[in-house]
């Protein structure tokens with residue numbers, strides 16, 4: 164088991180990689196009311212492993228990540244007579260953790276909370292960094308707070324029950340962490356694709372621990388995303404636009420976005436052709452896509468609406484090397500040329 168400590172302005176959060184859900188009670192206060200928040204799928208697989216605390220069950224899918232669910236949870240907390248000393252444990256993927264952190268932060272002006280993170284994406288990304296919240300009128304994560312959980316248990320053995328596509332999608336974020344901050348993690352992935360795809364626990368734990376370390380270091384420097392934290396958006400400016408115009412899941416959209424951002428980095432002379440090929444190849448070996456069938460202007464228009472747009476430029480996260488990302492303004496005309504090129508390369 165590895166413990167990584169995340170220190171922010173007013174909180175210390177422990178991320179426990181390789182810890183088991185069976186040990187959850189070791190991290191909870193005694194003599195306080197504990198309440199579990201989880202979703203239907205997690206309950207189906209793991210009800211027998213949960214300690215005997217009251218459970219608030221919510222549904223699944225991005226559609227339930229909204230204020231009506233928060234309203235329901237507030238009602239349930241009152242019904243369970245939760246008070247200011249009560250404790251909320253979110254057990255699930257990114258959706259449950261985002262909702263649990265937000266609900267705990269606003270109930271009676273804030274109660275303490277922790278997570279058991281049960282998807283690869285939430286272990287390497289969503290449950291680390293203290294962003295909690297819900298969607299509003301179709302806008303992603305529009306309402307929420309910054310607040311760190313006391314602990315995050317990343318029980319990697321729970322990943323074996325994940326749908327295969329969810330598991331593989333998590334590797335897109337791990338590849339992202341290698342690209343932006345760690346050549347070593349990138350090489351580790353290159354050398355261990357088949358073991359990762361076969362659920363080798365050592366490989367998974369190494370990938371989760373390295374990803375958490377990278378994300379925690381970035382968040383510690385810039386909790387509220389004023390500067391450096393933006394590099395975590397590598398591939399995501401494209402991905403958000405791709406998700407708007409297709410039904411592709413997040414991991415696949417990020418994979419395509421990382422390929423595009425790497426191609427642009429190569430075209431601008433920032434990385435070598437060989438490094439660009441390595442990135443594209445690694446994504447492909449993880450059975451993730453690097454391109455999709457699209458109309459170039461539709462993609463550029465969708466990107467124009469993205470919130471990271473500033474003036475006549477768009478700020479893209481690009482690579483100066485595998486393991487070193489920077490934020491760089493690119494003009495819309497440049498972007499259009501690159502996107503037309505990429506469209507031809509399908």
Ligand SMILES: NC(=O)c1ccc[n+]([C@@H]2O[C@H](COP(=O)([O-])OP(=O)(O)OC[C@H]3O[C@@H](n4cnc5c(N)ncnc54)[C@H](O)[C@@H]3O)[C@@H](O)[C@H]2O)c1
Nearest residue numbers: 204223256257258259281282284285288289294321324325
């Ligand atoms: N807060 C952040 O910094 C941050 C970062 C990235 C993503 N997110 C958010 O995370 C969400 C996506 O998270 P996700 O990909 O974990 O999706 P998710 O929470 O929807 O989980 C994916 C699916 O797997 C099921 N599931 C969860 N754990 C399981 C397990 N161990 N076995 C079997 N099934 C299981 C869930 O019920 C769900 O159907 C998005 O809403 C996104 O906005 C937040």
Ligand SMILES: [Zn+2]
Nearest residue numbers: 336399413417
């Ligand atoms: Zn992402």
